[in-house]
Amino acid sequence: xxxxxxxxxxxxxxxxxxLSACGGADQPEEQAGxxxxxxxxxxxxxxxxxxxxxxxxxxATVDDGMTAxxxxxxxxxxxxxxxxxxxxxxxxxxxLHEGVxxxxxxxxREIEGGFPIPAGGSRVLEAGGDxxxxxxxxxxxxxxxxxxxxxxxxxxxxxxxxxxxxxxAGANEDYDGGSGDEEEYEEGHDEHAxxxxxxxxxxx
Amino acid sequence: MSxxxxxxxxxxxxxxxxxxxxxxxxxxxxxxxxxxxGGEPVPENAAPPVHGTQTVAFHGPRQSGVETPPxxxxxxxxxxxxxxxxxxxVGRLLRLLSDDAARLGAGRAPLADTEPELAxxxxxxTTTFGFGRGLVERVDPGAVPSWLGPLPEFxxxxxxxxxxxxxxxxxxxxxxxxxxxxAARMLVKDARAFAGVAWTQTGxxxxxxxxxxxxxxxxxxxxxxxxxxxxxxxEEFDQLVWATGGPAWLDGGxxxxxxxxxxxxxxxxxxxxxxxxxxxxxxxxxxxPLTGGGERDDVDLDATDSTGxxxxxxxxxxxxxxxxxxxxxxxxxxxxxxxxxxxxGSGEAGLLFASFQADPVRQFVPIQRRLDELDLLNEWVTAxxxxxxxxxxxxxxxxxxxxxxxxx
Numbered sequence: 001x002x003x004x005x006x007x008x009x010x011x012x013x014x015x016x017x018x019l020s021a022c023g024g025a026d027q028p029e030e031q032a033g034x035x036x037x038x039x040x041x042x043x044x045x046x047x048x049x050x051x052x053x054x055x056x057x058x059x060a061t062v063d064d065g066m067t068a069x070x071x072x073x074x075x076x077x078x079x080x081x082x083x084x085x086x087x088x089x090x091x092x093x094x095x096l097h098e099g100v101x102x103x104x105x106x107x108x109r110e111i112e113g114g115f116p117i118p119a120g121g122s123r124v125l126e127a128g129g130d131x132x133x134x135x136x137x138x139x140x141x142x143x144x145x146x147x148x149x150x151x152x153x154x155x156x157x158x159x160x161x162x163x164x165x166x167x168x169a170g171a172n173e174d175y176d177g178g179s180g181d182e183e184e185y186e187e188g189h190d191e192h193a194x195x196x197x198x199x200x201x202x203x204x
Numbered sequence: 205m206s207x208x209x210x211x212x213x214x215x216x217x218x219x220x221x222x223x224x225x226x227x228x229x230x231x232x233x234x235x236x237x238x239x240x241x242g243g244e245p246v247p248e249n250a251a252p253p254v255h256g257t258q259t260v261a262f263h264g265p266r267q268s269g270v271e272t273p274p275x276x277x278x279x280x281x282x283x284x285x286x287x288x289x290x291x292x293x294v295g296r297l298l299r300l301l302s303d304d305a306a307r308l309g310a311g312r313a314p315l316a317d318t319e320p321e322l323a324x325x326x327x328x329x330t331t332t333f334g335f336g337r338g339l340v341e342r343v344d345p346g347a348v349p350s351w352l353g354p355l356p357e358f359x360x361x362x363x364x365x366x367x368x369x370x371x372x373x374x375x376x377x378x379x380x381x382x383x384x385x386x387a388a389r390m391l392v393k394d395a396r397a398f399a400g401v402a403w404t405q406t407g408x409x410x411x412x413x414x415x416x417x418x419x420x421x422x423x424x425x426x427x428x429x430x431x432x433x434x435x436x437x438x439e440e441f442d443q444l445v446w447a448t449g450g451p452a453w454l455d456g457g458x459x460x461x462x463x464x465x466x467x468x469x470x471x472x473x474x475x476x477x478x479x480x481x482x483x484x485x486x487x488x489x490x491x492x493p494l495t496g497g498g499e500r501d502d503v504d505l506d507a508t509d510s511t512g513x514x515x516x517x518x519x520x521x522x523x524x525x526x527x528x529x530x531x532x533x534x535x536x537x538x539x540x541x542x543x544x545x546x547x548x549g550s551g552e553a554g555l556l557f558a559s560f561q562a563d564p565v566r567q568f569v570p571i572q573r574r575l576d577e578l579d580l581l582n583e584w585v586t587a588x589x590x591x592x593x594x595x596x597x598x599x600x601x602x603x604x605x606x607x608x609x610x611x612x
Contacts, residue, residue: 056315059397070316143397144296166300166316167397 046153049077055163058171059143069132069149070125075117084114087150092136099128127171141165256325262309267598269332270560271436275377276412278539279388282370283399291343295610297398302604305331308387327380333605334373334460334593349450351565352594358576367464367589370402379412407539407556423555428491430536431499445535447562453608456597458560461568464589467554472584483580485522519580532570534559
């Protein structure tokens with residue numbers, strides 16, 4: 001028989017896929033009073049406090065050229081930290097982006113100053129908002145595959161996490177960075193439904 | 205309850221349709237009304253308990269949605285794999301869908317859900333995956349169970365290809381239709397890169413809470429339907445439903461026969477109550493055998509009336525479905541469907557017949573063969589869709605349903 005329980009309990013063991021901090025000093029102990037920016041206190045790396053829940057990447061092909069990483073990042077340390085860059089093995093270029101919405105149109109552009117995350121705080125990466133932009137894709141990111149992303153903090157420490165690749169109809173914002181191979185946003189356009197591509201031609 | 209009526213005898217179909225049989229039917233309606241008033245007094249301002257937060261565990265040795273007490277609403281989605289999808293692709297698809305199903309079942313939005321608020325009311329949501337022969341062959345032609353394929357042809361069937369076999373089945377059930385709709389759509393979106401929808405069949409039972417749990421469902425013909433189902437959790441159930449001895453990947457799984465049974469309710473309307481009871485061999489009022497006792501009591505096929513004729517006619521559904529072989533039994537978990545009449549013509553209503561059994565060829569087919577040969581109910585019901593799926597065992601957290609097939 002299938003036991004019945006309430007939703008709240010089941011949600012507790014929900015957080016995150018595999019994630020690991022690496023490249024920082026292995027000092028998990030809390031540093032009382034270490035509130036210096038970017039965990040600059042001795043023996044503490046900003047990456048040590050990094051957690052991410054529900055990370056995922058929008059599926060994309062080499063022809064698409066670019067895509068984005070989403071999830072909710074947490075900083076469990078008691079020091080403010082800043083993510084300044086990210087890497088992905090299948091992306092020639094990776095940028096930290098923010099979305100700027102005017103009317104129903106969202107434009108994405110590189111964010112100045114990275115992603116600051118206050119001590120004990122979190123930051124949501126979501127379609128239409130902040131996200132990690134993967135560009136110049138060198139291989140297809142196929143739905144259902146898993147993919148590793150590395151983030152670097154201002155103190156040079158890094159953390160990596162595994163994200164599930166999923167199809168997604170949204171996150172088609174215009175890119176204000178001028179790399180040239182992006183497509184115009186078309187509502188309802190699905191980049192994997194190749195046979196429907198003529199749909200795009202309707203827009204001037 | 206309406207009064208007992210003497211069992212009828214000597215029905216010909218013609219006699220039934222002409223309403224020739226005796227016995228008034230008036231009493232049934234009159235006795236129902238006062239029951240609506242009963243129950244505990246409800247304190248003023250007391251909020252009724254909410255059942256939308258109830259969940260059924262997705263993870264476990266067996267898939268949910270088989271033993272799970274049937275939820276009020278169901279959506280069966282048949283998907284056909286795109287030609288380019290290989291075993292590795294099937295694995296990615298099942299990994300995605302299992303993750304979605306686990307989250308949805310817990311009342312959490314799947315990754316990339318564009319309507320995450322709709323996931324917040326699980327209402328006992330279950331997602332059950334079934335593999336058609338096409339999917340298993342795509343992964344490993346040597347791993348196809350002997351029974352996984354089309355059922356033999358039945359003379360009474362009028363199968364339409366649009367309700368036929370598919371490669372992958374999603375059975376999505378919950379006590380809330382919005383939950384079912386959202387879950388099915390989310391799953392289909394994540395399947396889109398791998399498979400297209402062949403059909404979607406939605407069905408319903410009584411609303412959650414409108415009857416005590418465990419009440420046998422009624423179909424749209426008004427009959428109590430499924431009285432002799434084996435009880436989940438019993439040894440009998442385990443032996444009838446859970447598969448052993450087949451391909452290793454299916455150990456602890458089962459099979460699903462899904463048949464769309466169109467029902468001609470308009471001609472059924474022409475049949476009076478005694479005739480309806482004779483067709484089935486059970487009382488309409490409570491599903492009890494015409495030979496007496498309660499709903500779950502055995503039918504006495506040898507009983508005769510005062511004139512020496514069998515109480516249960518030779519053509520009666522219960523007689524034809526019954527077998528002396530206790531292994532020839534199935535577990536039914538069906539749903540009604542009703543595509544309502546439109547101005548342009550008559551809609552179709554009926555039953556999404558869904559039965560689970562360890563081996564459909566050994567268990568389901570002999571029953572259906574007897575019904576196909578003789579069952580007066582065939583005058584009003586016709587199978588217009590038919591498909592068979594292997595239901596693999598469940599998976600633990602972090603795993604996905606079907607891994608044993610995909611990864612060997």
